Amino acid sequence: MNTVKIILAGPRGKMGSEALRLIEKTENFELVGCIDRKHNGMKLKDLEGFPALDAEIYTNAEEAFQKVDADVLIDLTSPEVGYKHTRLALENGVRPVVGTTGFTKEQLVEIESLVEQKELGAVIAPNFAVGAVLMMQFSKWAAKYFPDVEIIEKHHDQKLDAPSGTAVKTSELIKEVREAKNQGHPDEKETIQGARGANDDGMRIHSIRLPGLIAHQEVIFGGTGQTLTIKHDTYHRQSFMSGVKLAVEQVQKLNVLVYGLENLLE
Numbered sequence: 376m377n378t379v380k381i382i383l384a385g386p387r388g389k390m391g392s393e394a395l396r397l398i399e400k401t402e403n404f405e406l407v408g409c410i411d412r413k414h415n416g417m418k419l420k421d422l423e424g425f426p427a428l429d430a431e432i433y434t435n436a437e438e439a440f441q442k443v444d445a446d447v448l449i450d451l452t453s454p455e456v457g458y459k460h461t462r463l464a465l466e467n468g469v470r471p472v473v474g475t476t477g478f479t480k481e482q483l484v485e486i487e488s489l490v491e492q493k494e495l496g497a498v499i500a501p502n503f504a505v506g507a508v509l510m511m512q513f514s515k516w517a518a519k520y521f522p523d524v525e526i527i528e529k530h531h532d533q534k535l536d537a538p539s540g541t542a543v544k545t546s547e548l549i550k551e552v553r554e555a556k557n558q559g560h561p562d563e564k565e566t567i568q569g570a571r572g573a574n575d576d577g578m579r580i581h582s583i584r585l586p587g588l589i590a591h592q593e594v595i596f597g598g599t600g601q602t603l604t605i606k607h608d609t610y611h612r613q614s615f616m617s618g619v620k621l622a623v624e625q626v627q628k629l630n631v632l633v634y635g636l637e638n639l640l641e
């Protein structure tokens with residue numbers, strides 16, 4: 376088994392700290408550097424509550440990619456920062472595994488063209504949890520038979536992007552099989568703006584943000600005399616880690632951009 380040398384961006388975050396545990400317990404994963412907003416030049420092990428990992432922290436991402444010999448970047452930060460890191464990784468010959476959500480369509484297209492230019496693999500997965508991937512796939516299947524559909528995603532109130540990456544990906548998968556269709560009454564009017572949620576080809580997406588939640592999504596389909604609800608709940612961020620591990624392993628065999636973990640699952 377070859378050692379995979381990893382730079383982790385966002386090590387002190389909710390997902391980043393889970394990723395650290397994954398790297399620590401995976402025999403052939405080696406943390407060679409971290410990108411963080413503070414603690415430049417310190418070692419991760421010098422920070423209170425962090426594992427005994429020897430990797431150096433860089434606040435300047437460009438410097439990290441230039442100084443550290445790495446195979447893979449795991450990015451778990453925030454939309455603008457994650458986009459910048461993904462580009463820098465590719466420009467420096469490092470394959471990105473991106474869990475960060477909130478990239479625009481234009482940014483995804485730009486990353487795809489950089490991947491092609493560099494002939495380097497990259498994985499962008501809006502959701503690393505297998506259950507969520509299945510929920511999205513089942514939703515695509517159901518949309519063939521039920522074109523009236525509303526997505527309700529619920530997350531903790533520290534989340535920056537709305538709708539969630541998972542909701543965006545779900546709607547994209549549904550749109551592969553669903554014709555654009557305005558739902559609800561043709562004369563319906565919102566008396567409070569936003570009451571009907573975001574309108575995506577007539578499909579509605581609602582984003583709920585509350586303390587206490589982690590990550591949850593329901594896709595509700597309506598048909599004559601029936602509804603179908605496909606639902607996934609995340610109770611612990613460990614649920615994402617088998618997907619992160621798979622992506623890190625697979626990205627090294629790729630020379631294209633893979634958008635969505637479903638494309639890596641057998």
Ligand SMILES: NC(=O)C1=CN([C@@H]2O[C@H](COP(=O)(O)OP(=O)(O)OC[C@H]3O[C@@H](n4cnc5c(N)ncnc54)[C@H](O)[C@@H]3O)[C@@H](O)[C@H]2O)C=CC1
Pocket residue numbers: 384385386387388389390391410411412451452453454456473474475476477500501502503504533540615
């Ligand atoms: N794909 C998936 O399965 C999942 C994706 N996510 C996404 O992952 C991202 C992170 O989520 P959380 O860990 O919950 O957020 P968080 O807010 O707990 O962590 C983000 C971390 O990024 C760091 N950061 C911010 N700016 C930075 C910079 N310039 N350089 C380096 N680090 C910087 C912050 O200091 C923080 O530690 C979000 O975009 C979220 O939507 C979250 C859960 C699952």
Ligand SMILES: O=C(O)C1=N[C@H](C(=O)O)C[C@H](O)C1
Pocket residue numbers: 476501502503530531534538539540541542589590591
């Ligand atoms: O911010 C989060 O927490 C999550 N983000 C991802 C998303 O935007 O879909 C994945 C999961 O829902 C948790």
